[in-house]
Amino acid sequence: MITVTERAKEKALELIKAENRPSDSFIRVGVAGGGCSGLTYELKFDNVTQPDDKVFEDKGMRIVCDKKSFLYLVGTQLDFSDGLNGKGFQFNNPNASRTCGCGESFAV
Template sequence: MTEASVTLSDAAAKRIATIVGSDPGKSALRVSVEGGGCSGFSYKFDLTDGIQDDDVIVEKNDAKVLIDSMSLIYMAGSEIDFVDNLLGQSFQIRNPNAVASCGCGTSFSI
């Protein structure tokens, strides 16, 4: 199943392809939403080698991201980006559903 409601920036797709390509046992980046974190929910990033029954697949160029259906509820309309600046390198999710977020960049509330 493919889901277009979450998108990848060019920078994120390039970085994901590089990371996944450097680990021969993995085929995709899994992004999930968990309870907890500074603002109520937090994003979790893991490399994975398998697709679950309820996963949606977001692809761009050579990058593949898997998001479970429950996490997708909180992430609908989001863009996954990769930022490389003076503060460091990180994936950032621009989530239009989040009403507040934390300075850590991985925590948000709805």
């Protein structure tokens, strides 16, 4: 399962509204090769699911992940921080054995 914190949910809903996205929009998460640690996180809004997608709902927010990425993201919590040390969405991934200094890439 992939979950969201209350802060991440609130910020996602705020962005969906501000960007005039369809009301059935959800958060799509994934991973791609790249970054200094080997894998990078992907995050976007979408409103179309694919046949092999894993679909979760947490705190009333739908989170969708492709089957391959789910192997790397199982148990991950999506958070949002607007503090001095960083602003934006953050992946709290228990599977990441190493992350880069900026937190944008990881390895398992």
